[in-house]
Amino acid sequence: MKVKSPLEIYKLLPGTNCGECGFDTCMSFAAHILDRSAKIEDCKPLIEQAKKNDKAAEKLKKLIEITAPEVDEVVIGKDLKIGGKEVLHRHELTFFNPTALFFDVCDTMDEKTIDERCSRVVEYKKFYVGKYLTLDGIAVRCTSNNPDQFAEVAKKVAGYGKPIILVSLNAECMEKALKAVGSDKPLIYAATPENWMDFLKLAKKYSVPVVVRSKDLNMLKSLAATFKAHKISVVLDPVTEPAGKGLQRTFERVIQIRRTAILGQDKDINCPIMVTPIAAWTVEGDDIGKMYWETVIAALFIVKYGDIMIIHSVEPHTIMPLVTLRENIYTDPRTPVQVEPGLKAINNPDKNSPVLITTNFALTYYTVESDLQSSGASGWLLVLDTEGLGVEVSVAGGQFAPEKVKQLMEETKIAEKVNHRYLVIPGLAARLQGALEDETGWKILVGPTDSGRLKAWLEQNWPPGSGVEVKQ
Amino acid sequence: MPEGKITLEDILKLLSKYEIKELEGVKIEGGDIEIEFEMGAYPNFQAIGMELGLAAYHLARVAMMLGFPVQQLFAQQQPAYPAQIPQVPTQLKEEEKIELIEKKFEPYRQEWSGYVEEVQLGATPKEGGTRKYTIKLGGEKSLPFYLFDAEQPHLPSISVDVFDRAVPLPKAIRTHYEDVMGHPDEWAKKVIKDFGADAVTIHLISTDPLLDDTPPHEAVKTVEEVLQAVKCPIIVGGSGNKEKDPVLLEKVAEVAEGERVLLASATLDTDWERVGRAAKEHGHCVLAWTQMDINSQRTLNRYLLKRIGLPRDSLVMDTTTAALGYGLDYAYTNMERARLAALKGDEDLAFPISSGTTNAWGAREAWMKESPLEGDYSWGMREHRGPLWEILTGLTLSLAGVDIFMMMHPVSVAVLKELIHTLGGKKKEVEYEDWITSEL
Numbered sequence A: 001m002k003v004k005s006p007l008e009i010y011k012l013l014p015g016t017n018c019g020e021c022g023f024d025t026c027m028s029f030a031a032h033i034l035d036r037s038a039k040i041e042d043c044k045p046l047i048e049q050a051k052k053n054d055k056a057a058e059k060l061k062k063l064i065e066i067t068a069p070e071v072d073e074v075v076i077g078k079d080l081k082i083g084g085k086e087v088l089h090r091h092e093l094t095f096f097n098p099t100a101l102f103f104d105v106c107d108t109m110d111e112k113t114i115d116e117r118c119s120r121v122v123e124y125k126k127f128y129v130g131k132y133l134t135l136d137g138i139a140v141r142c143t144s145n146n147p148d149q150f151a152e153v154a155k156k157v158a159g160y161g162k163p164i165i166l167v168s169l170n171a172e173c174m175e176k177a178l179k180a181v182g183s184d185k186p187l188i189y190a191a192t193p194e195n196w197m198d199f200l201k202l203a204k205k206y207s208v209p210v211v212v213r214s215k216d217l218n219m220l221k222s223l224a225a226t227f228k229a230h231k232i233s234v235v236l237d238p239v240t241e242p243a244g245k246g247l248q249r250t251f252e253r254v255i256q257i258r259r260t261a262i263l264g265q266d267k268d269i270n271c272p273i274m275v276t277p278i279a280a281w282t283v284e285g286d287d288i289g290k291m292y293w294e295t296v297i298a299a300l301f302i303v304k305y306g307d308i309m310i311i312h313s314v315e316p317h318t319i320m321p322l323v324t325l326r327e328n329i330y331t332d333p334r335t336p337v338q339v340e341p342g343l344k345a346i347n348n349p350d351k352n353s354p355v356l357i358t359t360n361f362a363l364t365y366y367t368v369e370s371d372l373q374s375s376g377a378s379g380w381l382l383v384l385d386t387e388g389l390g391v392e393v394s395v396a397g398g399q400f401a402p403e404k405v406k407q408l409m410e411e412t413k414i415a416e417k418v419n420h421r422y423l424v425i426p427g428l429a430a431r432l433q434g435a436l437e438d439e440t441g442w443k444i445l446v447g448p449t450d451s452g453r454l455k456a457w458l459e460q461n462w463p464p465g466s467g468v469e470v471k472q
Numbered sequence B: 001m002p003e004g005k006i007t008l009e010d011i012l013k014l015l016s017k018y019e020i021k022e023l024e025g026v027k028i029e030g031g032d033i034e035i036e037f038e039m040g041a042y043p044n045f046q047a048i049g050m051e052l053g054l055a056a057y058h059l060a061r062v063a064m065m066l067g068f069p070v071q072q073l074f075a076q077q078q079p080a081y082p083a084q085i086p087q088v089p090t091q092l093k094e095e096e097k098i099e100l101i102e103k104k105f106e107p108y109r110q111e112w113s114g115y116v117e118e119v120q121l122g123a124t125p126k127e128g129g130t131r132k133y134t135i136k137l138g139g140e141k142s143l144p145f146y147l148f149d150a151e152q153p154h155l156p157s158i159s160v161d162v163f164d165r166a167v168p169l170p171k172a173i174r175t176h177y178e179d180v181m182g183h184p185d186e187w188a189k190k191v192i193k194d195f196g197a198d199a200v201t202i203h204l205i206s207t208d209p210l211l212d213d214t215p216p217h218e219a220v221k222t223v224e225e226v227l228q229a230v231k232c233p234i235i236v237g238g239s240g241n242k243e244k245d246p247v248l249l250e251k252v253a254e255v256a257e258g259e260r261v262l263l264a265s266a267t268l269d270t271d272w273e274r275v276g277r278a279a280k281e282h283g284h285c286v287l288a289w290t291q292m293d294i295n296s297q298r299t300l301n302r303y304l305l306k307r308i309g310l311p312r313d314s315l316v317m318d319t320t321t322a323a324l325g326y327g328l329d330y331a332y333t334n335m336e337r338a339r340l341a342a343l344k345g346d347e348d349l350a351f352p353i354s355s356g357t358t359n360a361w362g363a364r365e366a367w368m369k370e371s372p373l374e375g376d377y378s379w380g381m382r383e384h385r386g387p388l389w390e391i392l393t394g395l396t397l398s399l400a401g402v403d404i405f406m407m408m409h410p411v412s413v414a415v416l417k418e419l420i421h422t423l424g425g426k427k428k429e430v431e432y433e434d435w436i437t438s439e440l
């Protein structure tokens, strides 16, 4: 955003410190606006005043203007937001609005295929760090060149409830589809140097966001400026050329657009960028090669400035790496990915339950926790403060230290909670076995290197074998 | 693929017609029909045992690279693309007059004052070694692949991991190395010849006191064998044992005198001084490894340069690679920050970056048969998931500034190399259709 100091925002707020926004003072609210952890609408008094008097309205307008993100935020469907970026490198703040992943169907596919693909998009979920990663929407392509058929399939796809992109360069087809699903606020693809006038009218008539498409960046900018002048939300497609020199040029176009928008303050092309990895399927080659290459293109532009994508492969083995990468790139680097160290009781453990230890790196913790939960086994899980590092790194780096383990065991009084003296450590911490036994006086059992195998491991190794007293 | 439709003679005819021998990245050896693609547009899927009709496949690639209309050649296989959409006549019914606001796009120019040091791995006989070729890392004056800002003198290289004893590996990787397990020289040959690696990283893990506890003077024999077996630059690593590794690497430096080996690694909590001195004395390079902390990296680099006097052209840094889904965000940002600092003129961080991309295989998503969680959607085919996991880990870090990757799966190596060459401007035009109206 334009402003760099909370003071500039503060000056435009009511200044009453009423606390309605959820912050104690207007100044504190201003600071949260600045790092985008609060929204202007949350200052109810200002919104109310603006309705009544012109001066307040003027202030509100100014406030919205100076706090607008560097890259426009565009809404598709009910509430899918894309764009809204502020920076070129994630450590400078964070990347907002993760790349929206859309998967295609075309209106010449049979009903069963369409249903399978749409259901995949709706149902897909991958557990990751305490939540599920999901997919965003469906792109309906007009391959029939028949307006009625396109509209019919669009209607059907809209029924799945996901945001949609309508894909056709034919204004007649597009209009028919918009008649059917325009109220769902689809993104329409695409206005080109040839058809833009018709698409501009359609976008206005149905008030939907539109993708403008051209390889020529002068033309792309002209189209964007023209549509923006008509108050239409714009997404840029600088055309994804899927391989060879063309892909190199695509990379250049995407980088130049985003860099010029943010550093060059070009307010014509500061729009979300669309990338179409699906284009990989039109290069000569076999399906496996295309599948790999499509995934590579998608990954490339998840890292570098792609705000929305159309992808063809709905195979879980290509989706999973992509949603994971997207999550990694869009994780807020300002919030440490750590959990509270301490002791967690999993599935109501008792005095005979195993004691296990892991790190406070959120990812490790949630992985172990969810594996234990879903295995049905109960246990005591010690969470060691490794400064948010995983097992392997913290063992090598010394954060997973025997003294710290001992301290944690004393603090949590784990010895009082169980009748045995066995501690299960991660397989990746095996080299600490001796040192840990010396330090804690407990018997150390080396668990599996991956907690996904904990269930089987516990079945075999718990309670510990003969000669071991697990007191009743 | 049009299997059986094209004979090898056809290929040869076509190849000679287009004087293919002179084409960059393609080798034709002797009378044998052995077409090797170093920069094919798609990886060598033979490696994963896919029946691809390789000959015809290669032909198609070559033809396309030469601008040959492959679509016509294989016309019978092509899906029928819908005819061009008839242009709808633009009707201006409304009064309102809409005009295109003409604009000119002026790309923002970004200039950097700093640059990344150039480091050479390997030495030719002329330079005092025995390597047939050398690899240069670094030399960047812009962010990776921003060729529109500055040319990139050396594209990232790929080194493949080799171990001096049998090691447990994920199944997807193991199948490619079963025949050479325990034979590091054969292993090294294989990764160079069959998998297109630029270099090999030989890990002397047998020295681990918990494994074979091989004494250093014996372990280095493997290094000599590998130097004999392959003619590429080599990287040598230890077992991760903090006490033993520096002693071992010192020995490696002695036996490989003059070869400009990359010694992996010097760390702050080991005897970095010993490793650094050995490298300086015997003309090698040092890999300075820290745990995702830019300040420690700066400190270690400074120690090696200032306290030991290691030449600036002999330092490579490893800021730690975490797998996709397991801390890749940290690894990426850490490297990106180091590279940005270098370009802004921070001389303590202006060195090529190495990535242990093989770490990707530590992610359960790369090797586990299925999700252990009931709520998860299926994870899909493991034979593709694994390589993709490694590819995406490497690809992401390539955009942060990695100069040399250490990898393992042949498909991952091929695909990442393909991308590097594509973004690096080494590829030709490739034909493609319009996806908007194609049924795919």
Ligand code: SF4
Pocket (backbone or CB within 6 Å): A013, A014, A015, A016, A017, A018, A019, A020, A021, A022, A023, A024, A025, A026, A027, A029, A042, A043, A044, A045, A046
């Ligand atoms: S709601 Fe508005 S006026 Fe009240 S404290 Fe928050 S910012 Fe200040």
